[in-house]
Amino acid sequence: MFDMQRIFPPRWFCALLALYVSGFASATAETAQPPVPHIALLLPLDAPGLGSAARVVQQGVIAAMQNTVLPLRTYSNYDETRSALASYKMAVASGAVAVIGPLTRNGIRQLAEEKTLPVPTLALNIIDTPAPPQLYFFGLAVEAEARQIALLAKKQGRQQAIIVTANDPLARRLQFAFEEQWITSGGEILREIEYTGDTMVFADIAADPSTMTFFATDIEKSRTIRPYLPNNMATYATSQLFSGNKDTLLNFDFEGIRFVDMPWLMQTDLPAVTAFPRAYPPLTTDQERLYALGIDAWRLINNLISNRAKQPLDGVTGQIRLNGQTFARTALPSLFYQGHAQAADAPLIQSVQLFPDQFKNASSVEAPVTVKP
Numbered sequence: 001m002f003d004m005q006r007i008f009p010p011r012w013f014c015a016l017l018a019l020y021v022s023g024f025a026s027a028t029a030e031t032a033q034p035p036v037p038h039i040a041l042l043l044p045l046d047a048p049g050l051g052s053a054a055r056v057v058q059q060g061v062i063a064a065m066q067n068t069v070l071p072l073r074t075y076s077n078y079d080e081t082r083s084a085l086a087s088y089k090m091a092v093a094s095g096a097v098a099v100i101g102p103l104t105r106n107g108i109r110q111l112a113e114e115k116t117l118p119v120p121t122l123a124l125n126i127i128d129t130p131a132p133p134q135l136y137f138f139g140l141a142v143e144a145e146a147r148q149i150a151l152l153a154k155k156q157g158r159q160q161a162i163i164v165t166a167n168d169p170l171a172r173r174l175q176f177a178f179e180e181q182w183i184t185s186g187g188e189i190l191r192e193i194e195y196t197g198d199t200m201v202f203a204d205i206a207a208d209p210s211t212m213t214f215f216a217t218d219i220e221k222s223r224t225i226r227p228y229l230p231n232n233m234a235t236y237a238t239s240q241l242f243s244g245n246k247d248t249l250l251n252f253d254f255e256g257i258r259f260v261d262m263p264w265l266m267q268t269d270l271p272a273v274t275a276f277p278r279a280y281p282p283l284t285t286d287q288e289r290l291y292a293l294g295i296d297a298w299r300l301i302n303n304l305i306s307n308r309a310k311q312p313l314d315g316v317t318g319q320i321r322l323n324g325q326t327f328a329r330t331a332l333p334s335l336f337y338q339g340h341a342q343a344a345d346a347p348l349i350q351s352v353q354l355f356p357d358q359f360k361n362a363s364s365v366e367a368p369v370t371v372k373p
Contacts (some may be wrong), residue, residue, distance in 0.1 A: 038071045039301060040091035042084065042101030045076035054103055056279075056287045057124065060294020061100065063277050070097065070305075078108035085114070092118050098301050100124065111135055120304035122297055122327075131325050136309070138300055138327040140293055140317065142170070143177035145238040145260050145331055150181035151216065152258070152333055153236055158212040160190040162205065164225060165216040167194060174216035195221055202228040212236055212328060216256070219243060223253050231256070239331065244285040248339040258344060260331035264292035264316040266343045267332065272314050292316045300327055 041061060043054040058074060065072065073094070078087035084107035091099055099121040102108050108123040117134040125139040153161070161182055165175040179189060192199055205213075207230035215222045215237040223243055229235065239261040242252055253363055263273055265288060276295050283291055296315040303309050313320040318329040333344040342348075 012149045019086075022149065035093070035095040036071070037071045037303075039094050040088075040092065040094075040096035040099045040101075041072055042075045042078070042087055042099060042107075043074060043076055043103055044078065044080050044107075045074070047080065050080065053287075053290055055309065055315065056283065056290040057294040057297070059279055060291035061298045062281070062294075063291070064295040064298035075101075080104045082109075085110040088121075098122075098305050100297050100301050108137070122301045122304065124293065124297060136300075136304065136322075136325050136327060138297060138320075138329075140289055140329070142240060143173055144179040144329065146174045146214075146216070147181040148260050148331060149236045149238065149258075150178050150185060150187065152260070153212045153214075153234070154182070154185045154187055156234075157210065158187070158234060159210040160188045160208075160212070162191045162211065162213045163189065163216060164193050164195055164213060164222075166218070166221055167196070168218075170240075171216045171218070178214050178216065184330060195225060199225065199228045205229060205233070207231075207233040209234075215241065215358050219250075223250065225258075226253055234258075239289075242285065242334070242336075242341050245340055251336050251341055253341040254336040255338070257336045259334050259336075259341075261334050261341070262289065262292055262317045263332050263343075264288060264295075265333050267346075267347065268343065273316050276316065289317075296320065 024227065041058060042048045043058055045054050045058065047054070054076075061072070073091070073096070074088045075091050079086060080102055080308045081104075083104060085101045088099060088102075088111060095118060098119050101122075103113070103124045105125050105127050108125055108127050109129065111117065111121065111123065111133060112127060112129050112131050114132050116132050119134065121135050123137050123139075126141050126144075131137070139142050145341055150161075161178075163175055163179065165171045175192070190211060193357065195201070202225065212234040213229060213236070215225070215235065217225065219241050222237065225237070235257045237254075237257055237259045239259060241257065241259055242261055242265070243250060244265075245251065263270055265285065267273055277286075279291055296313065296317045299313060300309075300320070303311060303313065309322050313327075315329070318331045320327050322328075333340055335344045337348050
């Protein structure tokens with residue numbers, strides 16, 4: 001038998017029970033909903049390729065609902081590429097006083113083409129096009145992480161950058177985002193290396209305290225490349241290199257690499273994190289990020305409803321501040337150390353070393369230089 005209390009502790013179970021009693025529902029075009037004030041959640045739960053991610057976001061939203069006044073209704077029977085706007089209008093006609101969603105850029109653009117939106121709306125992705133009043137953006141764009149890494153490396157004394165990229169769309173986006181911020185911050189681009197499978201292109205790279213390497217490549221390519229760089233080379237990346245602390249061997253391969261990720265994964269004992277229940281069964285690392293997105297989305301939409309949008313949020317995804325109509329997220333600086341990823345400013349965790357002679361001390365993490373947290 002399905003046991004809700006196995007998934008959520010009693011205090012959240014009571015809140016969920018009240019949620020169901022008050023009318024939690026999945027709205028479809030065939031099922032008319034009474035015009036009752038509620039918060040609408042627009043997610044394509046059954047869409048091929050998107051459904052699994054959408055359901056995890058929904059789990060996160062539900063996990064964040066504590067002492068809620070307004071019920072939640074999920075509108076899921078729509079196509080993000082064509083009918084997101086129609087579902088949005090259905091939600092408003094049914095009494096929605098605020099909306100979370102859509103999830104994809106295609107769905108969001110349909111709303112952005114409207115001159116005005118009638119209620120506060122929190123889109124779960126970020127687009128660059130002008131937005132009508134009451135449309136806000138919040139997402140986990142890795143381009144923002146690349147820009148943050150550029151600022152972090154500059155703050156830590158790096159002056160020159162070697163960018164390792166690949167011929168794929170995501171790597172290009174990360175490369176361009178990093179380079180734009182790096183140059184704006186006064187940094188110099190020493191080299192751009194497109195990895196095509198030939199590791200000899202890294203043979204002449206030498207470590208220098210003022211030089212850093214940025215990985216725009218994915219986790220597999222980065223794992224292949226890392227041994228061909230100097231061990232004491234200051235190396236940075238985005239969260240795409242972190243797949244969880246259970247994968248100790250992979251994390252050892254990334255020894256010393258600095259990256260940014262969310263407190264939900266890096267500071268699991270933080271009160272701001274433990275305030276919310278974990279999903280059961282456990283999720284993958286990528287799913288955990290979507291779950292955390294749902295938690296913070298619920299908190300942000302309630303801030304919008306109560307006119308507290310400009311109030312900074314200590315989120316489980318990072319520090320969140322409103323910049324124009326975008327909720328900008330500052331992720332947590334983190335570090336791979338002895339097979340374990342952790343917050344960069346936390347005490348270095350001594351783990352069981354699989355290769356005792358490989359890592360002598362913390363000074364081998366990167367080239368000798370004064371590094372600020």
